[in-house]
Amino acid sequence: MADRYTINLDGSDVAFADGETLYEIAERHRKEVPTLCYDPRLEAFGACRLCVVELEGARNPVASCTTLATPGMTVRTGTDKVERYRKTLLELVASENREIDVDPLAGHASQELKALVDRYEARTGRFQGRQSGASREDDANPFILRDYDLCISCNRCVRVCAEREGDYAISVKGRGFDTQITTEFSGPLEDSDCTFCGQCVHTCPTGALADRKALRHADVPGEIEKTRTICPYCGVGCSVDIMTKDDRIVGVQPAMDGPANLGALCVKGQFAYDFVQHEERLKTPLVRGDDGVLRPASWDDALDRAAEGFRRVERKHGPAAIFGVASGRAPHEAAYAMQKLMRAGWGLNHIDNCSRA
Numbered sequence: 001m002a003d004r005y006t007i008n009l010d011g012s013d014v015a016f017a018d019g020e021t022l023y024e025i026a027e028r029h030r031k032e033v034p035t036l037c038y039d040p041r042l043e044a045f046g047a048c049r050l051c052v053v054e055l056e057g058a059r060n061p062v063a064s065c066t067t068l069a070t071p072g073m074t075v076r077t078g079t080d081k082v083e084r085y086r087k088t089l090l091e092l093v094a095s096e097n098r099e100i101d102v103d104p105l106a107g108h109a110s111q112e113l114k115a116l117v118d119r120y121e122a123r124t125g126r127f128q129g130r131q132s133g134a135s136r137e138d139d140a141n142p143f144i145l146r147d148y149d150l151c152i153s154c155n156r157c158v159r160v161c162a163e164r165e166g167d168y169a170i171s172v173k174g175r176g177f178d179t180q181i182t183t184e185f186s187g188p189l190e191d192s193d194c195t196f197c198g199q200c201v202h203t204c205p206t207g208a209l210a211d212r213k214a215l216r217h218a219d220v221p222g223e224i225e226k227t228r229t230i231c232p233y234c235g236v237g238c239s240v241d242i243m244t245k246d247d248r249i250v251g252v253q254p255a256m257d258g259p260a261n262l263g264a265l266c267v268k269g270q271f272a273y274d275f276v277q278h279e280e281r282l283k284t285p286l287v288r289g290d291d292g293v294l295r296p297a298s299w300d301d302a303l304d305r306a307a308e309g310f311r312r313v314e315r316k317h318g319p320a321a322i323f324g325v326a327s328g329r330a331p332h333e334a335a336y337a338m339q340k341l342m343r344a345g346w347g348l349n350h351i352d353n354c355s356r357a
């Protein structure tokens with residue numbers, strides 16, 4: 001019974017739990033097994049074979065991401081043989097790709113293929129030949145670029161759309177060189193069930209799917225800085241990385257380790273950030289004059305005007321005519337102050353917050 005839950009991993013006996021794959025065990029033990037079609041949030045798929053390891057007794061190296069551990073296995077993750085195998089597989093993938101060096105603004109995982117090509121010093125033109133995947137330059141949606149010349153058929157986009165977004169907006173048609181990521185009836189994303197959540201973009205390891213909006217800033221000079229924060233839109237509290245260049249927001253990426261969202265966002269959190277630095281954004285209170293025109297005012301004037309409005313309603317209709325709805329974009333402290341105003345100020349429980357919706 002002693003070895004019931006152990007395998008031998010690179011010469012050491014290590015424990016594993018029921019249902020763990022060889023890749024998960026190797027990763028837990030900090031083995032640097034490369035992957036391309038793997039996304040820890042998704043069911044393993046086994047398309048790229050880059051995660052191969054040597055398994056004693058098996059004729060060929062096995063894909064570690066789809067191989068469940070069983071007691072007594074002997075596994076080697078970094079032998080010359082598997083490293084040569086991985087490099088050749090990588091060169092096959094890289095040879096089909098028109099562009100390895102994509103801009104990091106393209107998406108969260110967009111640098112994965114490039115990082116592996118660099119790590120293995122893989123030749124990108126070794127197996128030049130026919131290409132699979134036709135780009136959809138006709139897809140004019142404002143958010144997602146679909147450049148399937150860079151696609152490696154890892155199916156991460158299709159799987160994240162189905163397994164995480166529950167949307168099934170995209171699928172695969174054809175086989176071999178005719179493999180193509182597509183929507184129903186091959187139409188543009190806007191005519192599909194796509195919610196523009198952006199998850200396919202951020203799991204794509206090659207930039208084949210890319211954040212079209214962020215890429216508009218690709219030529220802006222300066223390093224990309226990422227700032228971890230919480231999406232301001234609703235009460236879920238999704239973690240995001242705000243990307244800036246020279247203090248300007250150039251894009252938003254979901255935080256893969258965000259406890260509330262694990263890499264998921266909705267279309268607003270993902271793409272609707274222009275208001276933050278919009279030139280027409282209000283920077284001072286506006287008060288409407290007797291002529292009905294809004295004019296800039298001091299905070300004191302604006303608050304006096306608001307207080308007078310509340311008093312007028314209270315005099316005419318009683319306090320029960322007052323109801324407060326706090327903005328989901330307001331911080332906790334402001335929401336707290338607002339409910340205090342309703343409860344302590346007017347003795348009402350007429351208070352809600354649009355984050356609840």
Ligand code: SF4
Pocket residue numbers: 157160161165167168169170193194195196197198199200201
């Ligand atoms: S943006 Fe979201 S809903 Fe649309 S295809 Fe990608 S994963 Fe599916």
Ligand code: SF4
Pocket residue numbers: 150151152153154155156157158181200203204205206207208209
């Ligand atoms: S578009 Fe990207 S995520 Fe989708 S199959 Fe191709 S390479 Fe993979």
Ligand code: FES
Pocket residue numbers: 034035036037038045046047048049050051052063064065066
């Ligand atoms: S990462 Fe295991 S087969 Fe692709």
